[in-house]
Amino acid sequence: MxxxxxxxxxxxxxxxxxxxxxxxxxxxxxxxxxxxxxxxxxxxxxxxxxxxxxxxxxxxxxxxxxxxxxxxxxxxxxxxxxxxxxxxxxxxxxxxxxxxxxxxxxxxxxxxxxxxxxxxxxxxxxxxxxLPEKGVKRTRVLNWLFWLHGAAPYLGGGFGHFYAYAPEKFEYPINRFTMEIKRQLDVLDKQLAKNEFIAGDAFSIADIAIWPWYGNLILGKLYDAQEFLQVEEYPHLQRWAKATLARPAVQRGRxxxxxxxxxxxxxxxxxxxxxxxxxxxxxxx
Structure with a gap:
């Protein structure tokens, strides 16, 4: 207890x-x-x-x-x-x-x-x-860019801290933040079931912002939590994460x-x- x-x-x-x-x-x-x-x-x-x-x-x-x-x-x-x-x-x-x-x-x-x-x-x-200069496509990219900035603190400062870095392990915060991260992964998986990239049919700053957090997480390069989070439940997110990692610029930048x-x-x-x-x-x- x-x-x-x-x-x-x-x-x-x-x-x-x-x-x-x-x-x-x-x-x-x-x-x-x-x-x-x-x-x-x-x-x-x-x-x-x-x-x-x-x-x-x-x-x-x-x-x-x-x-x-x-x-x-x-x-x-x-x-x-x-x-x-x-x-x-x-x-x-x-x-x-x-x-x-x-x-x-x-x-x-x-x-x-x-x-x-x-x-x-x-x-x-x-x-x-x-980033599209104007219109609906620009708004879609910015929607997901700002989604990331609202969501990632739950992954880094929440789940990542209590699962990987906190000096003691406590069930309540790990369960609380795991539930939220699973929900976020489901959001991304459903979005990517309908789109090749995060914000539609073109690679954008939304993909660049989201991949280092959620792509790395799914691919086992962040917190070593693939089994704990059952990442195989998110096939569309897996597809996108691997395809993004395969980009030469991503391999260089990371x-x-x-x-x-x-x-x-x-x-x-x-x-x-x-x-x-x-x-x-x-x-x-």
Whole structure:
């Protein structure tokens, strides 16, 4: 039986109770130390880590490059478990201290963009790609983009935290969030039963946003929960997840700003296409 918890009249921060993330979770914002961010040679400077939220942007940039767009970029690793998101340089471009954050240096003044949905829309509009310019098709893509931003916290901060990261396992929150994730997987499976891609008949920023969370989950690359969630119950979602992973730009984008996994999945910083090529060449045949 779970321990009974009675909230105190006034909450106080217990730095020892946060499990894996205790060292970086805190109830205040702002910088903890002074550090200038590195800057590469390209107009687009990405500061991120290869978590699902970080993968969205590197996959987007690689998809733009695959389309022939002039979207060259530098991607700099921000190690969030070491608190690098609280440096003065990072806080200057994202006061919320969350990855990813992008700076576009193409104009007269540097333009910082934060929140992954905002970055995806910014890049789609900058390059006129992967998001219809107007009308019903644009609305459908944005519907699913914003669905992801309402749904993913239940997967990451809810299910993922209590199933994989919490210092103790408790039945109630795991059951609560598992039920919601199963419902979300069913929503996606039913949508993909009627459509090749998330928002219809064309690959878009909706697919790019949703795949790093739900595609990785279904394919066993997130939380190792395939058996627990019975992912075989979602054949249309499985089809889409595998087809998306097979895209060359997805294979390239998913390995950037990572220092975990197999050697061919790890590229800490990206400054050119050749950086990715060298890492992917290590993949076993």
């Amino acid at each position: 779970e321990k009974q918890y009675t909230p105190p009249k006034i909450w106080t921060h217990d730095a020892e109770s946060g499990g894996k993330w205790a060292s970086v979770n805190r109830p205040v914002s702002g910088a903890t130390h002074e550090k200038v961010l590195p800057v590469g040679e390209h107009a687009l400077q990405l500061y991120s880590m290869g978590t699902p939220n970080g993968q969205k942007i590197t996959i987007m940039l690689e998809e733009l490059l695959a389309l022939g767009e002039e979207a060259e970029y530098d991607a700099h690793m921000i190690r969030i478990l070491e608190g690098e998101q609280f440096s003065s340089g990072f806080v200057d471009i994202n006061p919320n201290s969350k990855i990813p954050a992008l700076v576009d240096r193409a104009g007269d003044n540097d333009q910082p963009i934060f929140e992954s949905a905002s970055i995806l829309v910014y890049l789609a509009e900058k390059f006129s790609a992967l 390995i950037i700003n990572r220092d975990w996994g197999d050697k061919w999945e790890q590229l800490e910083n990206r400054h050119s296409a050749e950086n990715i090529d060298k890492v992917l060449a290590l993949k076993p045949a």
